[in-house]
Amino acid sequence: MNKRGIIILCIIATLLCIGLGANFYFMYYLNAEEGQLASVRALENMIRHKIRHLKPAYLNRNPRFFMFRNKLLKNYKQAAYENASVLWEIANWWPHENEIYPLYDSSMGQLLKTLREEPITRASNLARGTQLKLLLRLSQQQKVIFKPQWYPRDIVIEGVVYSGKDRHVAEVYAFYLGAVLDLRWTPIVVGRVVNLKDEIYAHGDQELQNTIKIEVDDEGKETYCLYGKCHYCNEEESICGDEQHNIEGVIIYIVPGTLAKRRSPWQRTYKEDKRAVWEDDMTYCKALKNKMETIRLLDLIDVAIFDYLIQNGDRHHYETREERVVLIDNGKSFGNPHKDHLDILAPLYQCCLIRKSTWDRLQVFSGGVLTEIVDRLSKQDALYPLITDKHKRGVERRLLVVFAVVEYCMDKEGDKMFKTL
Ligand SMILES: Nc1ncnc2c1ncn2[C@@H]1O[C@H](COP(=O)(O)OP(=O)(O)OP(=O)(O)O)[C@@H](O)[C@H]1O
Numbered sequence: 186m187n188k189r190g191i192i193i194l195c196i197i198a199t200l201l202c203i204g205l206g207a208n209f210y211f212m213y214y215l216n217a218e219e220g221q222l223a224s225v226r227a228l229e230n231m232i233r234h235k236i237r238h239l240k241p242a243y244l245n246r247n248p249r250f251f252m253f254r255n256k257l258l259k260n261y262k263q264a265a266y267e268n269a270s271v272l273w274e275i276a277n278w279w280p281h282e283n284e285i286y287p288l289y290d291s292s293m294g295q296l297l298k299t300l301r302e303e304p305i306t307r308a309s310n311l312a313r314g315t316q317l318k319l320l321l322r323l324s325q326q327q328k329v330i331f332k333p334q335w336y337p338r339d340i341v342i343e344g345v346v347y348s349g350k351d352r353h354v355a356e357v358y359a360f361y362l363g364a365v366l367d368l369r370w371t372p373i374v375v376g377r378v379v380n381l382k383d384e385i386y387a388h389g390d391q392e393l394q395n396t397i398k399i400e401v402d403d404e405g406k407e408t409y410c411l412y413g414k415c416h417y418c419n420e421e422e423s424i425c426g427d428e429q430h431n432i433e434g435v436i437i438y439i440v441p442g443t444l445a446k447r448r449s450p451w452q453r454t455y456k457e458d459k460r461a462v463w464e465d466d467m468t469y470c471k472a473l474k475n476k477m478e479t480i481r482l483l484d485l486i487d488v489a490i491f492d493y494l495i496q497n498g499d500r501h502h503y504e505t506r507e508e509r510v511v512l513i514d515n516g517k518s519f520g521n522p523h524k525d526h527l528d529i530l531a532p533l534y535q536c537c538l539i540r541k542s543t544w545d546r547l548q549v550f551s552g553g554v555l556t557e558i559v560d561r562l563s564k565q566d567a568l569y570p571l572i573t574d575k576h577k578r579g580v581e582r583r584l585l586v587v588f589a590v591v592e593y594c595m596d597k598e599g600d601k602m603f604k605t606l
């Protein structure tokens with residue numbers, strides 16, 4: 186080989202080495218990312234496989250359901266009452282840790298009726314949180330929170346899981362779902378049609394009145410529109426009364442006691458170009474298990490199941506009462522009936538733990554009866570039907586996913602995944 190030949194060979198060898206080096210470097214990064222992506226994908230495939238092979242018991246009605254049905258229907262049936270004050274006093278004594286109301290109590294049906302019927306005697310803006318809400322006083326006594334309607338029932342909210350404004354009916358649905366699943370950690374909520382002119386404006390303080398615009402058309406007909414005071418409130422986005430000045434909304438009973446707010450370990454970044462660590466790291470729970478009390482972790486897993494069923498993907502913070510998690514703020518549920526954001530279930534499939542009582546209870550409501558019983562319970566609500574059939578099918582579809590994920594975890598962990606704390 187001549188000198189020129191040797192030089193060419195050397196150049197080729199050098200280029201080859203640089204090329205290979207860069208390639209290895211590139212491959213390394215590709216693998217790190219692909220590995221994570223692959224593990225999320227593998228999990229999804231596993232769950233899909235499990236759904237296709239679910240045991241008939243998960244798909245059929247559970248005969249144990251009938252035992253619960255009649256008791257639930259009786260307990261939550263709105264009932265006549267004589268003295269609202271007495272009922273509110275009772276209800277304000279109910280909460281114990283995160284249980285907001287008792288399993289069965291003859292005052293519940295009456296309490297629900299007070300929230301629907303007692304006169305509004307005062308109204309003001311409640312600038313807590315980011316969404317529009319009011320603080321109302323009923324019969325000069327009991328304070329309650331009011332969240333108004335923004336959307337019709339059949340709206341499909343496109344985009345990310347936390348898109349859009351509150352869905353008022355979601356708060357009522359969450360109350361009944363909590364009651365059925367024995368996660369009695371939500372506030373007591375009823376739907377109510379209120380008169381923006383006679384009930385809200387007329388009893389509103391100056392500040393609230395300043396956030397209600399009154400428009401008069403050529404024929405002298407008034408329209409009342411509320412925009413309120415909150416982080417996202419502005420004059421351009423308001424809620425207007427109908428011909429009679431009525432608006433729909435929900436009355437949320439204030440949970441007595443002190444609440445503490447904590448950052449969720451499964452918090453989203455709320456930036457579409459940035460993913461949170463937990464979204465890609467399927468071993469995320471390992472470290473958490475050492476850092477967090479098991480009882481708290483189990484609470485958060487119950488919350489994840491609850492939120493997944495109703496597709497509440499906005500629990501950036503959770504609140505605790507006497508160190509136990511409460512289910513406050515369920516307004517961002519039921520955005521898109523066609524979408525199931527599996528990652529809301531991350532606490533369950535990453536930790537592979539579940540409270541035994543929750544697991545037993547979920548199985549009672551298999552075979553389509555979960556949405557059926559919530560529907561029956563909410564028939565008495567002023568805003569019935571709370572959700573569309575598409576949303577109901579969504580809830581049932583997601584219940585099967587929860588069953589499949591628990592099956593997946595049982596394969597991995599066996600019976601030790603069930604806890605009794
Ligand atoms: N039923 C209730 N009982 C007691 N406190 C409540 C109740 N509902 C809401 N709060 C308090 O008011 C705060 C704001 O309420 P909520 O979270 O429903 O508002 P939001 O506008 O949806 O907030 P965010 O924008 O943070 O989601 C809660 O963090 C809680 O501390």
Ligand SMILES: [Mn+2]
Binds near residue numbers: 314516
């Ligand atoms: Mn909210």
